[in-house]
Amino acid sequence: MIINRHKWSIGRLITFLVLIAGAAIVLVPLLWTVSTSLKSPAEVFQDSFIPKVWHWDNYKNAVTAVPFFLFLKNTLIILVPVMIGTVFSSALCAYGFARFNFKGKRSLFLVLLATMMLPGQVTMIPMFIIFKEAGWVDTFLPLIIPSFFGGGAFNIFLIRQFMRGIPKDLDEAAFMDGASRWSIFTRIMLPLSKPPLIAVAIFTFMGVWNDFQGPLIYLNTNTKYTLALGLSMFKGLYNVEWNMLMAATVLIMLPAIIVFFFLQKYFIEGISLSSAMKG
C-alpha cells in the first residue's frame, strides 16, 4: 500500500469516481431541499433544479406561518439546562468511578454499563405516569430534570475512560498539598478532561435538538412545542406548500450543520472514542 501511495492507478481512479458518486448521492437531496425552499409554489412541481427566481421570502413566511422563534425559544429553554446538567453531572460521576475506591464499586460500574442496554421504552410509560402525578406533564421539567442525575451512563463511561488516562500523581500531589477533593475535581480534572467533555456537550446538543419522542409525549400545548415537534406539526398544517415546508426544514437542519462544521474535530474524536469500548 505504501509503495504506490503517490501513483495514480486505474484502481485509484475508479475509487475516486465511486467516492464522487457517493458524495453526490449524499448532497443532491440536501441541495434539492434548499432549492425547493427557494422556489415559487408553481415551480416546485417543475423539473428545474436551480430556482428561476430565488424566493427568499419563503423563509420569512415560514417563520411566521409557524411560530418558529417561539419553538426555538422552547428548544433553548430545554437545551441550556440539559447541557449543563449532563456535562456536569456525568463528569462528577465519572470522577467518582475513575479515582475512588469504595465497596461495591465494581458491581455498581457493571450496573451502569448494563443500563446502557436497557431500551428507553421500558421506563417511558412509568416515567410518564410519575411525571403526570407530579403535575409536570406539559411543562419542560420532565425533559430537563433527569439530565442532572448522572447525565447518562454512556457519557459517564466516556469521561471515566479518559480520566483514567490522566496521571494519578497529578491529583495525588494536589491532595498532599491540602487541596480538597472538590477543588481537585473542578481545578484539575475538569480542565484536563476537555476533549471528552466537549464531545459529551456536542452529543447532548444533538440529542436535544433531535429529540422527538420526548417532547411528543410530554408537551401537549402547541405553544410549548420544540422545533422538532413544531416541524412535524407544520407538515400537517401546510401539506401542500412544499417550498415553505422545506424552508422550515432547512432552518432546523442549519444549526446542527453549523455546529458540526465548527466542532467536527471533537465530533469525530468523540465518536471514535465511543468505539474504543473494546477491551
Added chain:
Amino acid sequence: MRNSRSERAGYLFILPWFLGLLIFTLGPMLFSLVLSFSKWDIITGIGSIEFVGLDNFKAIFHDELFYQSLKVTFIFALVSVPLYQIVSILIALLLNMRTRGMKFFRLIYFMPSIIPAVAVSMMWIMIFNPEYGILNRALAWFGIEGPAWLQDPNYALGALIVMGIWGVGNTIIIYLSGLQGVPEELYEAAQLDGAGAFRRFMSVTVPMISPTIFFNLIMGIIGGFQYFTQAFVMTNGGPLNSTLFYNLYLYNKAFVSFEMGYASALSWILFAIILIFTLIVIRSSSMWVYYNGDDDRD
C-alpha cells in the same frame, strides 16, 4: 487511597447517578413490571390500577397488530442491520485511502447523520413523492416507472430502509477509526505472502476490525428495534400497517389509546427481544471477534 473518608467522597461523587438509577431506572422498571400485569385507565388515577395477572400477555399473543409490528421490526432489523454494516465498511475502506481531499469526502459522508431525524423525514417525504419527487424523476431517466413508495404497502418499508443508508455516516466514522488501528505491517506481510486484495480484506482487515463490527452490530440491533421518529412522521405505520414498527405500536397503545398496562407488557417483550439478540451477538463474539494481543486464535 482507600480509607473511610475517601470511600465517602467516592460515594458522594457518584450519588447523582445512583439517585438517578433509583428514581429514573430501577423504580420505573419495577412500576412497569407491576403495570404489565395490570389493567389501568390512566384518567382515573393510580388508585384504580387493577391487577389482572397474565391477561395482558395472553391478549398480546392473540393480537394481530402485535404480530404485524413484530414482523415489520424483524424485517427492518434483519435487512438493515447487516446492510448498513456492509455499506459502512465499504465506504470506510474508500475513505481510509490516503489521497488529497479525503478529509472533504469524510465530512460530506458524515454530514447526514447529524441532521435531525424530523428534518431528514421531511426531506425524504418529498424525495419519495411519486409525481415530482426527485427519486422517481431520476428513475424515469432510465425508463423506470417508480412506485408510490410511501403510499404503497409493498414499498413503504423498503423505502425507509433505503433512506437509512443515506444516514450511515456515524457508523462509517466508527469503522474508519477501527481501520486506522490496523497495523500497516500486516498488509505488507500478507502482500508478501501473495494475498490479493480480497484475501487481504478477509484475513487481515475483517479480523482486525472485528471488535468494531461487534460494537456496531450491537448498537445497530438496539437502534433498529427502537426505530420510531421517521416511521411516526413519514407513514405513521401505514399504508395498511406495512410500517407499523414495534415501538410505534407501543407508543399508540400507551399514548393514543392509553392502555398503559398493555403497553407496559409490550415494552417488556421488546426488552426481552433486544436482550436475546444482544446476548446472541455477545455469545457468538468469542468465535469471531479478535482482540489485539490474543495470540491463541486458530
